[in-house]
Amino acid sequence: MRRAWAAISAIASKDxxxxxxxxxxxxxxxxxxxxxxxxxxxxxxxxxxxxxxxVLEGAPAALIERLEAAGRVELCADEAALxxxxxxxxxxxxxxxxxxxxxxxxxxxxxxxxVVASTMAAARSEAATQGGGDGPPRPPIRAIGLSLxxxxxxxxxxxxxxxGIVEERESGAMxxxxxxxxxxxxxxxxxxxxxxxxxxxxxVAAAWVAIGAAAPLGSIALAALGIVPITWLFGLVIGAxxxxxxxAMAAMKGLMLVLVSAPVVGFMDLGxxxxxxxxxxxHWGVQGMFAALNGQAxxxxxxxxxxxxxxxxxxxxxxxxxxxxxx
Amino acid sequence: xxxxxxWSLLWLDLRLAxxxxxxxxxxxxxxxxxxxxxxxxxxxxxxxxELEELAAAWAAEGGRLTxxxxxxxxxxxxxxxxxxxxxxxxxxxxxxxxxxxxxxxKALRTLAAYRVxxxxxxxxxxxxxxxxxxxxxxxxxxxxxxxxPAGASIGAIAGVMGVVSLGSATCTLGGIALAAPFRGLSSxxxxxxxxxxxxxxxxxxxxxxxxxxxxxxxxxxxxTYQAFFALCELxxxxxxxGVLPGFLWISGVGLVITAALAWWLTARxxxxxxx
Numbered sequence: 001m002r003r004a005w006a007a008i009s010a011i012a013s014k015d016x017x018x019x020x021x022x023x024x025x026x027x028x029x030x031x032x033x034x035x036x037x038x039x040x041x042x043x044x045x046x047x048x049x050x051x052x053x054x055v056l057e058g059a060p061a062a063l064i065e066r067l068e069a070a071g072r073v074e075l076c077a078d079e080a081a082l083x084x085x086x087x088x089x090x091x092x093x094x095x096x097x098x099x100x101x102x103x104x105x106x107x108x109x110x111x112x113x114x115v116v117a118s119t120m121a122a123a124r125s126e127a128a129t130q131g132g133g134d135g136p137p138r139p140p141i142r143a144i145g146l147s148l149x150x151x152x153x154x155x156x157x158x159x160x161x162x163x164g165i166v167e168e169r170e171s172g173a174m175x176x177x178x179x180x181x182x183x184x185x186x187x188x189x190x191x192x193x194x195x196x197x198x199x200x201x202x203x204v205a206a207a208w209v210a211i212g213a214a215a216p217l218g219s220i221a222l223a224a225l226g227i228v229p230i231t232w233l234f235g236l237v238i239g240a241x242x243x244x245x246x247x248a249m250a251a252m253k254g255l256m257l258v259l260v261s262a263p264v265v266g267f268m269d270l271g272x273x274x275x276x277x278x279x280x281x282x283h284w285g286v287q288g289m290f291a292a293l294n295g296q297a298x299x300x301x302x303x304x305x306x307x308x309x310x311x312x313x314x315x316x317x318x319x320x321x322x323x324x325x326x327x
Numbered sequence: 328x329x330x331x332x333x334w335s336l337l338w339l340d341l342r343l344a345x346x347x348x349x350x351x352x353x354x355x356x357x358x359x360x361x362x363x364x365x366x367x368x369x370x371x372x373x374x375x376x377e378l379e380e381l382a383a384a385w386a387a388e389g390g391r392l393t394x395x396x397x398x399x400x401x402x403x404x405x406x407x408x409x410x411x412x413x414x415x416x417x418x419x420x421x422x423x424x425x426x427x428x429x430x431x432x433k434a435l436r437t438l439a440a441y442r443v444x445x446x447x448x449x450x451x452x453x454x455x456x457x458x459x460x461x462x463x464x465x466x467x468x469x470x471x472x473x474x475x476p477a478g479a480s481i482g483a484i485a486g487v488m489g490v491v492s493l494g495s496a497t498c499t500l501g502g503i504a505l506a507a508p509f510r511g512l513s514s515x516x517x518x519x520x521x522x523x524x525x526x527x528x529x530x531x532x533x534x535x536x537x538x539x540x541x542x543x544x545x546x547x548x549x550x551t552y553q554a555f556f557a558l559c560e561l562x563x564x565x566x567x568x569g570v571l572p573g574f575l576w577i578s579g580v581g582l583v584i585t586a587a588l589a590w591w592l593t594a595r596x597x598x599x600x601x602x
Contacts, residue, residue: 022510027517034521045542052537086395087567089536089556104391109399113377120385156520163513170434245431245512246347253420254352257359 007182011190015164024160025198032153032202036209039149043142043210051118054085054106056096063095063103063123070122082106093119140294144267146210147290151263151282154203154224158231159252161195162238165319166248174323184320192232199231200224211293219292226301227285229308234259236315240322258282281308332446336454340428344458347431349424350465353416357466360412361473368405398564409474410558411533413487417463418494418551419527423519424462425455425499425589426506429597430515438597448594452586456499463495464488476562486561486571493578494554498526500585507592526551533559553577 019025051071055064056079067073076082079096086094086106093115094106103123107116168174177187203224207215237255242248263286266277277283281304288301344350382392432438441451467488476483505522509515529552532538538546546552557574560567 019513022514024514024517027514031517031521035524042543046538083395089567091536098391102389102391104393105385106393106395109394109396110402113381116378116381120381120390123390124388152524156517159516159520160513163511163516167434167511167513244347245427245434246343246349248512249423249427250348250352253349253423254356256420257356 003181004183004186007186008190008193011182011187012194015190015194018164019160024164028157028160028198028202029205032156032206033209035149036153036206039146039210040212043145046141046145051115051122052090052092053119053122054082054092054094056082056094059095059097063097066124067095067122070118091115095119095123143290143293146207147286147293148263149210150203150207150220150224150289150293151227151286153206154199154227155231155234155259155282155285157195157199157202158234158236159238160198161191161232161235162242162252163245163248165191165235165239166242166245170244178323184323187323188316188319191235195231195235196228199228203227216292216295219295219298220289223285223288223292223298223301226288226298226303226305229305229312230259230281230285232312233281233308233315236312236319240315240319279307281305281311329450332444333450333454336446336450337457340454340458341461343428343431344462350462353462353466354469356416357412357469358473360416361409361470364405364408364412365474368403368408370403370405372403396564396567399567402559402563405474406476406563407559409470409476409562410555411530412470412474413467413491413558414494414551414554415527415530416466417491418498418554419523421459421463421495422498422502422523422526424459425502426509426515426519427502427512428455428458429503429506429593430509430512433597434511442598448590448598452500452503452589452593455503456496459499460492460495463491467491479562483561487558490554490557490561490574493575493582494550497550497578497581497585500582500589504585504588504592507589507597525549528552529555548577550574550578550581 016025019028052074053067053071054074054076055067057075057077064073064075074085074092076085076094082094082096083106085092086108091108091111093111096104096106098104105116105119105123165174168177200221204217204221207217207220234252234255238248238251241251258280259282262277262280262283266280266283266287270276283304284300284302284307285304288298288304291300292298385392429438432441471484471487479487501522502519505519506515509518526549528543528546529549532543532546532552533555553570553574556567556570560570
């Protein structure tokens with residue numbers, strides 16, 4: 001037991017030293033915290049985005065007032081400027097009073113019906129989309145964005161673990177280790193412990209940077225704990241499947257499809273097809289983080305751990321075979 | 328002489344990419360993503376009936392409704408997703424490949440051998456760009472075969488290949504320039520992931536154009552943002568002025584800057600450190 005502990009701490013210490021020498025730890029921390037800082041800066045802007053209306057100068061003050069109650073009004077000097085503004089890519093409808101005194105609505109043509117309906121409602125002084133309107137509730141963009149970001153901060157640590165294994169194989173360090181008393185399980189426990197601890201720390205630190213002192217750090221830590229097996233899964237796929245850095249990149253590219261698309265699709269309205277996401281651990285991981293951010297218990301992250309666990313076990317067996325074959 | 332050297336390098340890079348399963352994974356992903364778009368994304372227009380009802384109600388109240396670009400309605404969700412499938416792989420993920428190829432050769436010490444050959448940094452970088460370009464064009468062709476763009480002319484398809492080529496070259500060169508100072512993939516991965524996430528900020532702006540306003544207008548300067556709308560313009564109804572010139576301007580400037588940086592860093596740093 002004492003020997004095993006010494007071997008595990010030796011490998012963990014070696015991994016941390018290599019990570020420090022190659023500045024991997026610095027980049028992992030800086031990259032995640034930088035993104036968390038950017039999220040803190042930009043997500044409120046995105047959430048506070050108001051509908052925009054382009055209005056021809058000289059339009060009745062009452063119309064402008066009604067539109068300002070529903071969004072932001074941009075005044076255009078002449079009709080050509082109004083048309084040019086409407087043709088920009090941000091779905092801002094145009095309004096003007098034509099020569100016959102009729103209220104003219106200018107659309108580009110690809111606006112969603114909801115945009116057209118809310119513009120008409122605002123111009124008519126009906127209940128507008130902002131504040132007190134009876135339109136569909138706005139999606140919680142900030143919580144969705146943050147949960148995806150924190151999930152990414154935790155899971156991407158797996159890349160450092162996987163690429164570390166690939167580099168050990170390429171550099172011959174793995175062959176050297178095979179003639180020491182080190183056992184495979186000690187090697188793996190060290191890898192999983194270092195990446196798990198780093199992932200947890202990073203998830204909580206990123207939440208603190210992105211949200212501040214108000215962040216429910218306890219729930220976020222629990223959600224991050226549930227996501228850690230996905231971090232291991234990510235690292236083990238790279239470590240077990242790739243024999244060199246190019247193959248590692250190919251493995252990451254293939255895996256990213258599931259790691260990114262399942263969580264994003266989970267926030268869409270899938271109707272009766274939502275059950276299809278059940279076996280996808282990344283979906284549950286992000287849902288757990290989303291619950292934690294909303295002050296709820298992150299039970300979904302437990303599902304993430306349960307669904308990822310068999311994959312982690314299978315990949316450990318595969319990695320053992322690869323390591324044995326390589327040495 | 329230089330053509331023969333380039334051909335040798337290109338052949339070597341192609342074999343390495345093939346052995347690393349980059350081609351296989353890229354094409355398999357293209358097939359899966361394009362297949363999913365073909366199967367799940369509606370190929371019919373949605374909301375047209377609702378818009379007609381809104382227009383009728385507006386007219387009944389004495390209002391007038393003018394659609395400046397009526398053909399814009401003709402883009403289905405399936406058609407709108409094709410530029411996203413192409414851009415995400417070629418530009419956002421493709422950004423990694425140039426850098427990874429360079430780092431792989433650092434690890435294998437192939438670069439040390441190359442240093443004492445007559446080839447220079449220019450040929451070395453060109454070869455990487457051409458391999459990624461080939462992969463990007465094959466991927467795009469596969470996506471367009473699986474989800475054929477309705478009514479797109481041969482000229483439009485050629486234009487798509489041109490946009491993909493320019494975007495792929497810029498991103499590969501950017502990846503090489505970013506990777507040059509790093510020792511290995513594990514230290515390069517995070518900075519590249521952050522850069523890729525910034526490039527992918529164009530995705531929500533493509534889905535909801537209002538996203539690129541209110542302090543987020545910097546997204547419009549990203550080559551990915553310009554490429555999304557340039558592909559949409561070529562594969563869709565067209566008629567939106569300034570989209571293609573905007574892409575050409577931003578990507579052209581990006582290509583010149585990334586080419587200069589990639590060449591300079593390869594010549595002055597990568598080739599020196601392995602000498």
